[in-house]
Amino acid sequence: MTVRLDNPPWLTSAATRAVFAALEAAGGPGCARFVGGSVRNALLGQAVDDIDIATTLEPEAAFGAIRKAGLKAVPTGLAHGTVTAVSGHRPYEITTLRRDVTTDGRNATVAFTDDWGEDAARRDFRLNALYADLTGRIYDPTGAGVEDALAGRVIFVGDPVTRIREDYLRILRFFRFYAWYGRDVPDAVAMAACAAEAEGLARLSAERVSKELMKLLAAPDPRRAVAAMAAAGVLARILPEAETGPVFQRLCDLSADPVLRLAALVPAEADLLRGLAGRLRLSNAVRDRLVTGAEAAAAVRPDMGDRAARAAVYRLGARAVQDALMRQRAAGAGAPVDDQRLTALITGWTPPVLPVGGRDLARLGVAPGPETGRLLKAFEAGWIADDFPAGGHEARLRALLDPGPNPPPG
Incomplete structure (x- = not known):
């Protein structure tokens, strides 16, 4: 059954069509498709922030095609197959279809391909391995991505342990996507793989870990995902202080504030x-x-x-x-x-700003030095205690210099 997107504005915009026209002028019709989050979110009727495009064109060819069309082209990651086109003041990340050659759990050496199935096979979850053309037609190489997205299932592409060992960040991505898109209980096979491979999280940079954690905590309701992380022994690995x-x-x-939610953990x-x-x-x-x-x-x-x-x-x-x-x-x-x-x-x-300073004390005969700081601190404490009165400051200072039976004015 053919599934199509219902013409979301970002897909039909002139800026988007200009990018596709530039790529297809170099690679022919069908050489480019939307991929990943934009397709998934549009399918679910959710907001789309970033528009990623996959292409059979190699990076240099894609870069040249964008420039030839008069659009701004940025070589954001040519070695890994990625360039960015700017059209209508909006960035479009364009990546050549890839397959992994070697991986070390953090980085991958890739080779470019023109096989959409190979590109899908190296992605993390089936609901992210979705592509769509300019007509809105969705392509689902794994055969289950559309169904997963609609059912709220987060399931790895292929063998979960293999996917995780390619990049251990995928453990945290699993829980992040479960927080945002998952329903019911998390996939048991994925949970077992995350628990078994959790030690590999130590190989990741702190910046990558914290970025995923904050994205997870920004989900509408992260509680089930955090509970699942705790159950898999993942939360203790990255946040041993968590309660x-x-x-x-x-x-x-x-509150939906991820910083407050982190503090509350x-x-x-x-x-x-x-x-x-x-x-x-x-x-x-x-x-x-x-x-x-x-x-x-x-x-x-x-x-x-x-x-x-x-x-x-x-x-x-x-x-x-x-x-x-x-x-x-x-x-x-x-x-x-x-x-x-x-x-x-x-x-x-x-x-309000503290209404007195060292010059006020100097006029009253106090020489600059430690005594000035002590008196200003005492003045400030009384001024705060009296709820920041607007006047009577000189009398209060004089009372501090020569305390008598009567307290400074309030």
Whole structure:
């Protein structure tokens, strides 16, 4: 039975047709097909982000054809068969049909081919080994990719152990695709292969591991996939700190943010999270967010008042307070009396700048030095405690210099 895509806009656009016209001018009709995620997602009625194209043209020929057509061509990976065409301000990754010659679990030496079946045989899962032409007709070389996609099954192409040993990242890709597309229980044969080959994950770079993990955690509901990873012994390999208990379970209902979900998978301990971020080579921004969120956890509660919330935002930053509050809610700590009020305050309040500095103290006769820092720190503590008053700053400083029976003004 012939299956066709229902003319999604990205397939029928002038930009897409220009790329196909350029390739077919060099390789003839049928030399190019859409492949992988765009076909799978369009079949399922889901959004398409990246458009990948497979072609029988060799890389140099594809590169030349794109340039000859007046489109921008980028040699993104000629040795591995990949060039990128830019048409209508959109990138199209074009890869020559390939077969593996040698693999080492991380990288493969490939040879180019004109056999669509050989190209499909080296792909990871049957639902990813789908191709479509410019009319929307789907080609399914494994004979089961369309059925798998529609049924929510993630099954390796051919022997799972063979596919995994070609690239151990496929273990994590299995759980990531299960998180996004799987239904019911994961494939038992795939699970057994992932468990048996999990030791090979140690051969992967931290960057590849963390990228897959974050993509998995960004799925609408990653909980079943994370549970399957734990059951296969895979989660412990990449995230030995993981705790898949109630905090993580509840937070997945509260937020779709993969960074928050990662934080909820481990104890809220700043040093532990700092070490985790370093081990996984997470970006500095993600590392800092994880650490500051953990540091804020002890200072905030969902039922805190406005004054306490402002003090927390001033000291810790709005993002850290929001993250800590989300974790507290997931942990069931405190009763959010007015959640909308607190969220509006945290996101809408701009912390003021400390209204005094060393020059103000110098005018009062304090010489520059350690005493200046001590006095400014004391001033700031009282100013925060009094909820950031707009005036009375000089009187407060004078009171710190000559404390009498009366406290600094509030």
